[in-house]
Amino acid sequence: MRFRREQCLMLILFWGAISLIGSLCAEDFLGVPLEVVEEVMDLGYNLDPRTPNLIEQIIVDYPESPLGLCLKAARLFRLDDYAEGSDTEISEQFQEASDLAIEAAKNYYNRNPQDHEARYALGMCELNLARYYIDHRRWFSGFFRATSGLGHLKAILKEHPDFHDAKMPLGVANCFLDKTPSYLKPLAALLRFSGDMELGLQQLKESETKGFLTRYESLYYQISVQWVLLEDKEAAREILDRFIERFPRNVDALSMRADLDRKTERFEEAFEGYQYILSIPEINYIGEMRDWVMLHSGNLAIQLEKPEIALEKGSVLLETVEPSDTELRAWAQMLYANALLHLGRRGEARVEFAKVKRRDNSKAFKASERILYEMDRDEE
Template sequence: MKKLLHWAAAGLLMLAAALPASSELTLPPDVMQYATEGINGVYSLDFDTAQKNIERVFKDYPDHPFAHFGNAMIAWSRYEYEYELSDDRQRKVFEQILDESIAGIKRWIKQYPEDPNAYMGIGALYGLRAMFTMRNRSWITAYFSGRRAIKNLEKSLELDPTYYDAYFGLGIYQYYAGTLPSVIKILAKIVAIKGDPDEGVAQLNLAREKAHFTSDSAKLILIEIQNTRNSKYYAPQKSLEYIRQLRAKYPKNPLMHYVEIICLYETAHYDEVTEQAEDFLKLIGTDPFYKDIYISRAYTALGTVQMQKGNFEQARALFEQGQQAIKNQEPSRWGVWNEVRLGEVYDVLGAREKAKKQYRYVLSFDDKWGFDDLAKKLLQTPYAVPASRDVGPLPPQA
């Protein structure tokens, strides 16, 4: 299930650029300029620039689907990336804007019922609502939102069969609905959730190859799929190829930079992981797009790669440095994951009491990120490096 939650963390950010060809016929050049600058702002995580330009689109086209969709995606991206899903106030802002955006596109559809852009926009927003409510374990709401998403995306294709951008959302649904963990499959049967992961991957590749605006989004989701271990689609070298293409295209985006670090780790380029993670850390505080909240990401990479290489004393030092570096920050997903990893390192080094203290510390936080079950398990049974000597993927595993 965590994989389904992550598709918005990358793909939906890029889907903010999904402005279909039909809109090009109705938006005048100045609004197209604002829209393009807004899109570039989202790609670069420059949300103030993005918001300013989306507001200009609203001024000339008050209910245009692109304006509403862009506004919701900016709110989501702020919550996801600026606040690392850790700020309840920003979550409420996002929820309100999402509701208003869906209502606004519904008004547009009443005026322009044959506009595929509207069905694409509202379908994507229903998909975002499905993901968000699933993260909060509101399974029934997530199910009905997902159904509405698919219905609207299929409607956009009915109106324009060459609208390949719609295959992005459809591919996500087919793949993730078809790869639900067993714990969720009982619920899936009750509400008749069905998916075909092979069809989903094929649709995502179709979007990657032919979509006008979601080609890059499809690459990001395919990276996620191709980095999933024990999967028939596992192809991390291809993921590394895709992310290097995207970094070349969007060099200012720090999260593209970090995804490359993840792909380097998955392809066992461990020295390059250290080199790139150190560069990433140096950019925090000097580049305006590399935020302080990303510090824990850098230390996760630096510490985990030393674990993977068997250098647990070095890993301990790095995770402890990370702990100190973020001690004045609000808790975040990556920060708490660092605490889990530090506990595991203590266990390997034989410092069981320190490890247990770490796991109790993890349990002291609200379980926003799903680490409680792992922390409880580690309190009962000390962490040990698997016989394979593989300490697991770099990103948080919950």
């Protein structure tokens, strides 16, 4: 969970392929009972470890349906996103599962060309893979998948304007391509899509209030639009709180909430939020997030004049973070040294600050140089 919140918020596709139901009237979706899919949603958003087994059971019990494979690809995508692409095994598993899901969805749609839900499943699977390509700066691959996926959804809404779940991805595109973040500009140029913020917000709201599973998915996107694009952090906080009230064990949302408090200088609330996250088992399911949450909480402990706590957290990080993770170790070293400084152990702090190397992380190195310079000046 490196200092990535702004980028991660840009296009969070939390359980993207899970948002595959357009009508509360149906008893099943793509041949899978509705209550089974609802259970996947409830477990998945709360990061319940039973989720993957339930998905595998869907694949076994409903072999004619592409839904199980779509959900499997979506889960692996989320794990890859949490790991920020650093786990090559998960990345490879996602790409393989995604290819299988798209093939299964395409075959199902070809057998049922009049079924708009089948077309929706195909479009969402393609957009899931497009998001992965975009995250990894594979612009042309992302462009082709995004064009195809969005094309399916536009066609669905042309014939079925009340299929509200299809509006969510289009709402995301309209918002983010109207006020395009710098890292998405290559894709915007390829798509030749100018976007429409007002329309996008309306589409996201309708998918929340009139869609089915997208009513929760839409909240995630509305948070990112308000926080990142419109810079309305209070609006983002209100939406985020609604999501957390529904899914209180979602540590990704909880960490966003703590990040938001930290960036709006609600330091005590942020510290308590990070401490809570570290106390629940779900934090251990998400790659490096635990380490970054501990780092943030340690820095806040210094801000709140609790250097003993900061020293303990810095020590734990230096003992547990792998040497290969040079960025995280550099910031952990900074935390440890800074805690020593605030405890009045200046000599030890000086030694620890000097251990931060430019090759590990240039920002941490510059910060350590600045503090060492200030220490020298104070001692003159």
